[in-house]
Amino acid sequence: MAKTNGSAGNGHTPSAAQITFLEAIRQAMFEEMERDPTVLLIGEDVGVYGGAFKTSEGLLERFGWERVIDTPISESAIIGAACGMSYLGLRPICEMQFIDFIVCAFNQITNFVAKGHYLWNAPAPMVIRGPSGGGVHGGPFHSANPEMYFVHTPGLKVIYPSTPYDAKGLLKAAVRDNNPVLFFEHKFLYRRIKGEVPAGDYTVPIGKAVVRREGRHLTILSYAAMMHTSLEAADALAKEGIQAEVIDLRTLLPLDEETILHSVKKTNKCLIVHEDTKTGGIAGEIAAILFEKAFDDLDGPLVRVTALDTPVPYAPTLEEHFLPNAKKVFAAAKELARY
Amino acid sequence: MKKELTPPQHLDLYYYMRLNRAVEDTMVKLFRQNKIVGGLYSSLGQEAISVGTAYALEKKDWIAPMIRNIGALLVKGVPPRDIFMQHMAKYDSPTKGKDGTSHFGDLDNLHIVSPISMLGDLIPVMTGVALAGRYLGQEIVAMTWIGDGGSSTGVFHEGLNFAATQKAPFVLILENNLWAYSTPVRKQVPLENLADRAKAYGIESYIVEGNDVVAVYSTAKEAVERARAGEGPILIEAKTFRRLGHAQHDPAEYVPKEMRAYWEARDPIALYEKFLTAEKLLDAKGKREIEEKLDSLLAAEREFAEKSPMPPAELAEEGVYCTGDECHKIRAKWERPISEVTPPKSSVKAVWTVAGFGSGKGSGGANAPIHFGETQAAPPKPARESNNGRAGKATAKPPGKSVLKKTAKAATASSSRKARR
Helix, strand or coil: CCCCCCCCCCCCCCCCCEEEHHHHHHHHHHHHHHHCCCEEEEECCCCCCCCCCCCCCCHHHHHCCCCEEECCCCHHHHHHHHHHHHCCCCEEEEECCCHHHHHHHHHHHHHHHCCHHHHHCCCCCCEEEEEECCCCCCCCCCCCCCHHHHHCCCCCEEECCCCHHHHHHHHHHHHHCCCCEEEEEECCCCCCCEEECCCCCCCCCCCCCEEEECCCCEEEEECCHHHHHHHHHHHHHHHCCCCEEEEECCEEECCCHHHHHHHHHHHCCEEEEEEEECCCCHHHHHHHHHHHHCHHHCCCCCEEEEECCCCCCCCHHHHHHHCCCHHHHHHHHHHHHCC | CCCCCCHHHHHHHHHHHHHHHHHHHHHHHHHHCCCCCCCCCCCCCCHHHHHHHHCCCCCCCEEECCCCCHHHHHHHCCCHHHHHHHHHCCCCCCCCCCCCCCCCCECCCCCECCCCCCCCCHHHHHHHHHHHHHHCCCCCCEEEEEECCHHHCHHHHHHHHHHHHHCCCEEEEEEECCEECCEEHHHHCCCCCHHHHHHHHCCEEEEEECCCHHHHHHHHHHHHHHHHCCCCCEEEEEECCCCCCCCCCCCCCCCCHHHHHHHHCCCHHHHHHHHHHHCCCCCHHHHHHHHHHHHHHHHHHHHHHHHCCCCCHHHHHCCCCCCCCCCCCCCCCCCCCHHHHCCCCCCCCCCEECCCCCCCHHHCCCCCEEECCCCCCCCCCCCCCCCCCCCCCCCCCCCCCCCCEECCCCCCCCCCCCCCC
16 A cells, blocks of 8 residues: 555654655644644643654644643543633644544533534634544554544534645644634554655645546545555556546545535446444445435445444454455445446 | 622622522513523522622633523623523524523623533633633633532543643632532532532632622632632632522422521522621612612613514524634734744753654654653652641531631642743
8 A cells, every 4th residue: 555654753854745644744733833823732742742643743842831731631621621722812733642532522522612603603713633543453442433423513624634745734724724623643644654745835625525536437435544545446446447536535524525426427336435434434424415416327326335333343353354445445346337 | 798898899799699680580580471492590599609709800801601600691791681682592692592591602802601501511611711811921810610510520620630730820619509400419529518629639729608799709809819820720619509499490399498498598688788788888778779770771671682583594504614714703812922932932942862762853853852851850848738737627507607718738839840831
């Protein structure tokens, strides 16, 4: 799959253009804090330690204690305090050490943060970000993809990027957005992929999907680590004469219906790949949208390739079985292409 | 009762308590006329707490009231019509009918954060408000309220603990009204005094007779000024009693008659009237004038509220997101030089580094800092037992006069560590 960065964590000095996914995130925070003194970072071990994955390394040295706040192990306090800060015009970035722990603050996020603007005109411009996803043998409590709990919550925005360019540009956009934005960082990608990032300031618009590979036989929709899996499968499909169009959703809420519909109306077939579990995953929602808005355009069933409906198991053999992979995507796509 | 307040301030407190009760009396009438859409909660008998604590704040300070803190909203300057319309789900209400009761706020002018129904959530939120105020150099204090029942929530602990670690200028009023719906306080908290919870966070606390408005005010005033001065968060337990049920539907038959009788004899407004009369601050004429003022004010406010229409149905679809640059109008109000929080001034240096540790790009090379000298190298010497140990036993039943006690001061709170800011 993606290129491995073997030198990560060892004084990596990438060229100005090629940086890791993790470095893209660090740069986005660094540059936003440099640009705007209302931007703060708050979370567990984000300061002295630089974050469990070193995404905030160097931020404390540069911006000091008041702007890089190490907190107690209190996710609700982190989210609640950030929300309160946003009411006075600050733009805090909250780090969940692993995104699995975001559910410890579920009430604060879904009831307090998400509803404020609708109910009493109180926007909460804040970002909640953290490492998510499996494939690194983190076990059932360090591998979660909890995005759909929040996609189901009006008032939030949910981003799940797949490339360094998008990670940096979307995180910057999230910091500047006037709404609470959840930003999922697939930890499998942190040091495994590198990508080109322009030298200057840029943002990537929230709510816009992107076509990663053009094709005409079927559409594959995906995001985050599964984006790369889907591209790998598309390469294999091409060798068999099946041209898959691969779309990276990038933002799950709001969903870019236009790009999805445009592609499916062209290819007439749709396969959805996500690392989240099957039941209640975004694939079901997309399927409903396609039935509502593109029913006549469909020439085959909607196919889902997802994780199993189980917790994320620990043993490599079990986790591999649990997760989707390029083989599974390839097989499902080949089957779909026959219609 | 103390007399540090000026005569006009004394009358202010009296007026706001009477207003608080009159607003709620009016809402009971509206409720019985089926004009209130949802539930109706009462602070009958607890008015001294809402009014006395909020009166201790400055205009720039922030509050987040709970369901029984109508009095705090009134002191902050919310017009009664807003409270009526909220309960009646009217279009002109602060939330335009999207939420009811005291669930509304005002970020721009009055500095009020809206509560939600989940108890305790305001504690970390107001901690964040306090921290933001300090960060911006505004010298504000944030205040919120919690009940005896709400103090059992996890977020109470998370919030207060975080506030304590940050020495946030935050004052938490714990209204111990002895009942959490039908559950008596003993089943909520196995403590005689809920103020004892402060010890767990190494913060200051007070216990006050909640039906004595002057005692409440004096205690709150002291706490607010100490918090503002950088002493960290302060917890005040106000002992009181919930005179009515959890809400209008609840006759509270589970409350022992003797308990009710005891507290009904200690009505905060009647107590204060007695005091004001004895001190010759209020006479029959003055009282009549206040009552006439309240009558005409509330009649007008109620009329306005009743005339307001219900929101148009389509409004349900609007406002989930803040869209466009114009939506977010909150701009940080800096009361300190921004240069203090931006490099190079904001930058901190590590005390030591370890070769090969970290080594990220941001660290500027192969050696990442691992220690910033924020923690003492050796444990501090045990501090002198100064104010440690509570003075005397607190009384479960409030006596006639106010009780004001400070709990143990954390030995390390102000000694060796520099305050973070």
